[in-house]
Amino acid sequence: MGLDVRLVADQSAIQAEAARPEAGGLHIVGRALLGNRKALAGVIILGIFLVLAIIPGMLAPYDPHAQIFAQTLGPSREHLLGTTGNGQDIFSQLIWGTRESLAIAIIAGLLATGISLLIGVSSAYLGGLSDHVLSLVTDVFLVIPTLPLMIVLAAYARNGGLAVLISVIVVTGWSYGARQLRSQALSLRNREFLDAARVRGERSGYVIVFEILPTMTSLIVANFLGVALYAVLAAAGLQFIGLGNPSDMSWGTMLFWAQNNGALNAGSPLWAIVPGLCIGLLGAAFALLNYAFDEITNPALRPVRRRR
Amino acid sequence: MISVKPLLEVEDLTVEYATDAGPVRAVDHVSLDLTPGEFVGIVGESGCGKSTLLFAIARLLSPSCDVVGGSVRLHGRDLLGMDEEALREIRWRDYSVVMQSAMNALNPVLTVGAQLEDTIAAHESMPARSAQERSASLLRLVGIDPLHLKSYPHQLSGGMRQRAMIAMALIFTPDLVIMDEPTSALDVVAQRSLMLEIKELQRQIGFAALFVTHDMSLVSHFSDRLAVMYAGQIVELGDTRELFRDPKHPYTSALMASFPSITGPKEVLQGIPGSPPDLLHPPAGCRFHPRCPLVEPRFRIEEPPLTTVGNTLVRCHRYGRDH
Amino acid sequence: MRYLVRRLEFFVVTLWAALTLNFILPRLLPGGPEVALLTRFHGRIQPATIKSLEVALGIRNDQNAIQQYLSYMGNMLRGDFGVSLGFYPQRVSHVIMLALPWTLGLVGTATLIAFLLGTLIGILGAWRRGGILDSVLPPIFVVTSAFPYFWIGLICILVFAITLGWFPQAFGNSSEVTSELSWTFISDVLWHSILPAFTIVLTSIGGWILTMRNNMITTLAEDYIKMARAKGLSPTRIMFQYAARNAILPNLVGFAMSLGFVISGALLVEIVFNYPGLGTFLLQAVKNEDFSLMQTLFLLITVAVLLAVMVADFLTAWLDPRTRERG
Numbered sequence: 001m002g003l004d005v006r007l008v009a010d011q012s013a014i015q016a017e018a019a020r021p022e023a024g025g026l027h028i029v030g031r032a033l034l035g036n037r038k039a040l041a042g043v044i045i046l047g048i049f050l051v052l053a054i055i056p057g058m059l060a061p062y063d064p065h066a067q068i069f070a071q072t073l074g075p076s077r078e079h080l081l082g083t084t085g086n087g088q089d090i091f092s093q094l095i096w097g098t099r100e101s102l103a104i105a106i107i108a109g110l111l112a113t114g115i116s117l118l119i120g121v122s123s124a125y126l127g128g129l130s131d132h133v134l135s136l137v138t139d140v141f142l143v144i145p146t147l148p149l150m151i152v153l154a155a156y157a158r159n160g161g162l163a164v165l166i167s168v169i170v171v172t173g174w175s176y177g178a179r180q181l182r183s184q185a186l187s188l189r190n191r192e193f194l195d196a197a198r199v200r201g202e203r204s205g206y207v208i209v210f211e212i213l214p215t216m217t218s219l220i221v222a223n224f225l226g227v228a229l230y231a232v233l234a235a236a237g238l239q240f241i242g243l244g245n246p247s248d249m250s251w252g253t254m255l256f257w258a259q260n261n262g263a264l265n266a267g268s269p270l271w272a273i274v275p276g277l278c279i280g281l282l283g284a285a286f287a288l289l290n291y292a293f294d295e296i297t298n299p300a301l302r303p304v305r306r307r308r
Numbered sequence: 309m310i311s312v313k314p315l316l317e318v319e320d321l322t323v324e325y326a327t328d329a330g331p332v333r334a335v336d337h338v339s340l341d342l343t344p345g346e347f348v349g350i351v352g353e354s355g356c357g358k359s360t361l362l363f364a365i366a367r368l369l370s371p372s373c374d375v376v377g378g379s380v381r382l383h384g385r386d387l388l389g390m391d392e393e394a395l396r397e398i399r400w401r402d403y404s405v406v407m408q409s410a411m412n413a414l415n416p417v418l419t420v421g422a423q424l425e426d427t428i429a430a431h432e433s434m435p436a437r438s439a440q441e442r443s444a445s446l447l448r449l450v451g452i453d454p455l456h457l458k459s460y461p462h463q464l465s466g467g468m469r470q471r472a473m474i475a476m477a478l479i480f481t482p483d484l485v486i487m488d489e490p491t492s493a494l495d496v497v498a499q500r501s502l503m504l505e506i507k508e509l510q511r512q513i514g515f516a517a518l519f520v521t522h523d524m525s526l527v528s529h530f531s532d533r534l535a536v537m538y539a540g541q542i543v544e545l546g547d548t549r550e551l552f553r554d555p556k557h558p559y560t561s562a563l564m565a566s567f568p569s570i571t572g573p574k575e576v577l578q579g580i581p582g583s584p585p586d587l588l589h590p591p592a593g594c595r596f597h598p599r600c601p602l603v604e605p606r607f608r609i610e611e612p613p614l615t616t617v618g619n620t621l622v623r624c625h626r627y628g629r630d631h
Numbered sequence: 632m633r634y635l636v637r638r639l640e641f642f643v644v645t646l647w648a649a650l651t652l653n654f655i656l657p658r659l660l661p662g663g664p665e666v667a668l669l670t671r672f673h674g675r676i677q678p679a680t681i682k683s684l685e686v687a688l689g690i691r692n693d694q695n696a697i698q699q700y701l702s703y704m705g706n707m708l709r710g711d712f713g714v715s716l717g718f719y720p721q722r723v724s725h726v727i728m729l730a731l732p733w734t735l736g737l738v739g740t741a742t743l744i745a746f747l748l749g750t751l752i753g754i755l756g757a758w759r760r761g762g763i764l765d766s767v768l769p770p771i772f773v774v775t776s777a778f779p780y781f782w783i784g785l786i787c788i789l790v791f792a793i794t795l796g797w798f799p800q801a802f803g804n805s806s807e808v809t810s811e812l813s814w815t816f817i818s819d820v821l822w823h824s825i826l827p828a829f830t831i832v833l834t835s836i837g838g839w840i841l842t843m844r845n846n847m848i849t850t851l852a853e854d855y856i857k858m859a860r861a862k863g864l865s866p867t868r869i870m871f872q873y874a875a876r877n878a879i880l881p882n883l884v885g886f887a888m889s890l891g892f893v894i895s896g897a898l899l900v901e902i903v904f905n906y907p908g909l910g911t912f913l914l915q916a917v918k919n920e921d922f923s924l925m926q927t928l929f930l931l932i933t934v935a936v937l938l939a940v941m942v943a944d945f946l947t948a949w950l951d952p953r954t955r956e957r958g
Contacts, residue, residue: 139641415859426862
């Protein structure tokens with residue numbers, strides 16, 4: 001949960017100082033990727049999926065839509081993961097499905113983070129009544145159950161395609177980050193370097209973009225990772241119950257078709273297993289990066305090292 | 309001087325923190341004795357390792373931090389070698405701890421009474437009623453209305469909280485009370501009156517006190533002996549009056565000049581130039597040399613030993629054998 | 632007092648927002664709600680049904696938007712949610728009452744178990760830094776929490792129901808057992824609930840472990856923990872009365888706030904198991920384009936989360952003297 005990290009007692013503070021020569025900024029991002037095993041695992045998984053998403057045509061052996069093979073074949077040299085109940089090659093579907101799932105995660109992650117930033121930071125920066133109203137709106141969105149709302153939204157805008165799916169995820173996914181970013185911006189609001197900028201006569205917009213945002217880089221990145229994870233899961237859930245476009249090729253729609261064809265009982269369990277596994281791996285990549293980030297920005301959470 | 313069997317013997321105590329950049333030696337070969345009933349002050353700037361020294365003696369170090377050498381004996385018993393179970397037996401009975409800020413040191417969700425009573429219950433089995441009476445009389449001892457047994461820490465004033473914590477430390481009238489800047493959370497007037505109260509309690513009960521502070525003038529009238537710490541080491545240790553009359557280490561003089569003296573004539577206060585050393589990379593030679601006004605080239609290379617000068621111990625080249 | 636007013640404002644505004652969303656959404660459809668509904672349901676239902684749907688959605692031709700809004704709000708507050716299209720001519724409230732006990736029993740119990748167990752593991756993990764609970768479990772749960780709830784359900788079915796045959800694959804009870812208050816029936820229901828409950832616990836417990844562990848680690852660095860150790864208190868007292876009791880405070884409201892998310896995932900698990908609860912009905916509603924049922928479910932879950940937040944507020948105030956005074 002987004003709780004203020006209280007300063008640890010004197011002893012750990014020394015440790016934190018030594019461990020963190022430069023707090024904030026892109027240094028942390030860089031360190032996160034290289035120095036931490038969990039982060040490294042996340043980066044590798046993400047990299048592999050990125051390649052699959054960019055050049056699926058070079059890697060997938062068959063047309064993912066073509067229903068040209070025998071149904072529910074087991075894994076073989078021709079069909080690494082077997083075929084679906086409709087006679088399609090599961091391995092090809094899996095590779096082609098990467099693109100949409102990854103696109104949803106990244107686009108929705110970016111958009112929601114943008115909204116979180118806009119609302120969270122202006123809420124903290126403006127203060128007073130604006131802060132009160134914006135915080136209230138944030139809390140309302142935070143507490144409203146997302147899946148039923150997503151379902152209602154998606155059901156009304158049925159067949160609106162990928163755009164609708166992404167908007168639904170963004171609308172329901174920005175609030176958590178906004179709250180976290182607000183509390184961090186709030187703690188920055190009265191820092192000296194901001195006063196200095198104000199004294200120089202800089203406008204609010206300038207102060208927010210050039211003075212506040214850079215110090216919040218690590219939280220912004222963490223927030224993006226969190227929303228991306230949420231987007232992967234939400235998209236999968238919506239597509240699974242048939243609210244995506246069933247003719248799109250994505251992991252969620254694969255699960256939809258697998259479930260509707262009773263894949264588990266009909267002898268093609270891989271049809272249901274592998275897309276979920278990929279969703280989980282992609283989600284885990286984001287989650288691991290996020291977790292590593294937590295550890296890097298809050299040294300107290302790191303695995304303990306003992307002297308002896 | 310009549311030799312009294314010491315209550316607390318600290319010998320060559322060395323404490324290190326594990327950090328990403330490598331071990332940091334916060335306490336470096338510190339030796340210190342306390343006789344029963346004695347009041348010893350430990351002074352130094354923040355980060356000099358004085359609090360770490362206290363917590364190492366009290367066996368309260370954080371997991372990232374460990375004693376790497378030396379020994380601590382209380383009543384002749386080795387504290388560092390004891391397992392947690394055995395230690396729990398003597399904690400608070402033989403020695404107790406008073407911390408810097410009672411606001412942080414008292415559990416915010418339990419009443420003052422509950423926190424006194426759970427301590428009693430941890431060491432003695434007595435009916436709840438007598439535990440309550442005992443707690444009430446402890447509060448009275450430090451001048452707090454026993455009504456406040458039912459108060460939560462945040463409902464008390466700063467001074468009351470500190471006194472409540474001191475009352476807590478005296479539950480079992482221990483032989484040693486370890487105090488980590490117990491007055492620094494208060495304003496100057498309240499500090500002074502709390503110091504007087506501590507001294508009076510010490511006179512009544514007779515505990516020995518190990519008292520850490522960054523404010524030298526605060527302990528000038530209360531401590532029997534004073535240890536000055538710099539960069540993890542003791543640089544001067546001796547009788548308080550002697551030390552104030554004739555400070556031998558340049559750092560001691562600098563510390564004295566940086567705090568107003570209550571009794572002395574008005575003087576211009578001087579900060580100590582420079583900043584405390586980075587303990588990850590302590591300076592070679594005398595650790596104070598980068599800030600020392602009396603530095604000589606040799607001091608930058610050779611580390612000075614702790615030398616006896618009269619009744620005082622000093623770590624300074626100017627008192628070395630060849631000087 | 633100010634605190635109380637703020638909380639009240641939050642509850643009212645959230646409820647109002649959910650209700651208003653339900654009112655506005657159908658009106659955003661191209662051509663307005665009537666046209667959209669008529670074209671969508673043309674020939675599938677009788678005009679009378681359209682009428683009752685219009686009541687549920689607050690659509691009345693003889694009223695302007697504000698009048699429609701007011702009468703819609705009146706209906707909602709009276710608990711009149713109209714008629715379900717998918718289960719015509721049943722009232723929405725009737726349909727929901729069929730499913731609610733199942734969901735409360737399964738999702739409610741499983742979520743609570745996950746929270747309590749996860750919190751306990753988090754406490755123990757942080758207490759013994761470097762132990763198994765601390766070093767092995769958190770990374771594992773970081774990974775498992777990234778998998779869709781419903782997919783974990785599918786895997787559980789594949790392994791424990793289809794392959795091993797230990798548990799039933801679907802439904803809330805066996806068709807051959809009559810629904811009555813007998814031991815046979817109850818044990819049959821319990822038997823059917825184990826696998827879905829296990830799935831929900833498995834997927835939601837990770838979040839609670841991690842948040843509680845992280846809060847504990849922060850709390851364990853506090854001075855009052857050091858003080859408690861110095862006092863020679865027993866480890867269990869320090870762990871629970873000093874550390875956990877403080878560490879859990881921010882978690883209680885957090886638990887309630889994220890309940891919406893957890894329930895959402897659990898509803899998908901119900902779907903996978905064909906469990907006769909709200910989730911399965913929600914899926915039905917999606918398939919039938921049963922908007923009145925869908926919207927009421929959305930409302931219902933919102934209210935449930937709000938109630939949980941309220942309970943968490945009270946609990947926090949009960950455990951924390953400082954908020955008690957702010958209230």
